[in-house]
Amino acid sequence: MINLLGAAGVDSFDESVYRALLARHTAGPSTVATDVGCSQKRVTRALNRLRAHGLVDRLAGRPHRYAAIDPHIAVEALIRSRAGELDQVRAAVGELSRLAVTAHPDGTEQIEIVRGRDALLRWFVRLQQEAREEVLGLVLPPYAQAPSNPAEDTALARGVRYRGVYAPEALEGGTLLEIQDLARRGEQARVLPGLRVKLAITDRRLALLPLSFDMSDVSAVVVRPSALLDALVDFFExxxxxxxxxxGDDDEVSSEDRSLLALMAAGLKDEAIARRLGLSLRTMRRRVSALHIRLGATNRFQAGVIAAQRGWL
Known part of the structure; x- marks a missing residue:
């Protein structure tokens, strides 16, 4: 199932119910159940969850009927709500980071301060070299080194799994091509607009958390097993x-159009997309309009849904 709204907390089945209701504007659970091919009871539960998300409304009267709320209004409100939840978790991480530093029985500190660009880079490489199963990362510029990461190539080759969440601005320049190349070799890459935390975690037992984005005065903390590490893992998830x-790419669409769709889905602004693709703003918008016509879409939300259905995203 397609799950474009998964990032906003809506699972794939509930999204299929929402799309079915959008097609009809209003309908009862039995009609939607026929459209999606499942039981009325399951659809009713999904409609109630969608109602809690603010994506549908229940009309007055009996039997119950539901109306789909305009995606431009409903999805934007849902995104703001989820962003608020992220802010709450971010605040909790900040509170935990103020806990007093304690020590393990072997004498190693749970929290270690790292200062200087070279020390930060050494720890970043060390985390990847010591990884046995998985490396988790939240990525956004500025970088302490070039965005390329040779240590990841080596770790992927020996079977370490990588999951990376990138801020949209991390896709500027040639970084998107590098990320796509890593994805072809096994990295699971995602994009999250509004990301404001840089983080690397190895095997859920060691984390590296930069404390600022000032590359002239680099500092970070190394976090070993503790309540703070648990909170950082939860924040990543x-x-x-x-x-x-x-x-990845798809034969049904040109590589440039696929890149355009991916950048749109990632939430980049028109100016950033045009700059990334080497196009004028006018040409970029003309290509977007052409994609809308080709997909039969009237807005970017519909274009994203249809492109995903065709396997273009």
Whole structure:
């Protein structure tokens, strides 16, 4: 099932019910159940969840009928709500980071301060070299080094799994091509607009958390097993659930149009998309209009849904 709204906390089945209701504007559970091919009871539960998300409304009278709310209004409100949840988790991480530093029985500190660009890079490479199963990352510029990461190539080759959540601005320049190349070799890459935390976690037992984006005065903390590490893992997983997948090429669409759709889905502004693709703003918008016509879509939300259905995203 397509799950474009998964990043906003809506699962694939509920999204299929929402799309079916959008096609009819208003309908009862039995009609929607016929459209999606499942039981009325399951559809009713999904409609109630969608109602809680603010995507549908229940009309007065009996039998119950539901109306789909305009995606431009409903989805935007849902995104703002999820962003608020992220802010709450981010605040909790900040509170936990103020806990007093304690020590393990072997004498190693749970929290270690790292200062200087070289020390940060050494720890970043070390985390990947020590990884046995998985490396988790939240990625956004500025970088302490070039965006390329040779240590990841080596780790992927020996079977370490990588999951990366990128801020849209991390896709500027040539970074998107590098991310797509890593995805072809096994990295699971996603994009999350509004990401404001940089983070790397190895095997859920060691984390590296930069404390600022000032590359002239670099500092970070190394976090070992503790309540703070648990909170950082939970924060990553929340970001992962709310992010949008970046997937590979498809023969049905040109590579440039696929890149255009991917950048639109990632939430980049028109100016950033045009700059990334080397197009004038006017040409980029003309290509978007052409894609809308080709897909039979009247807005970007519909274009994203239809493109995903065709396997273009």
């Amino acid at each position: 929340l970001c992962w659930r709310q992010s949008v997948p970046l997937q």
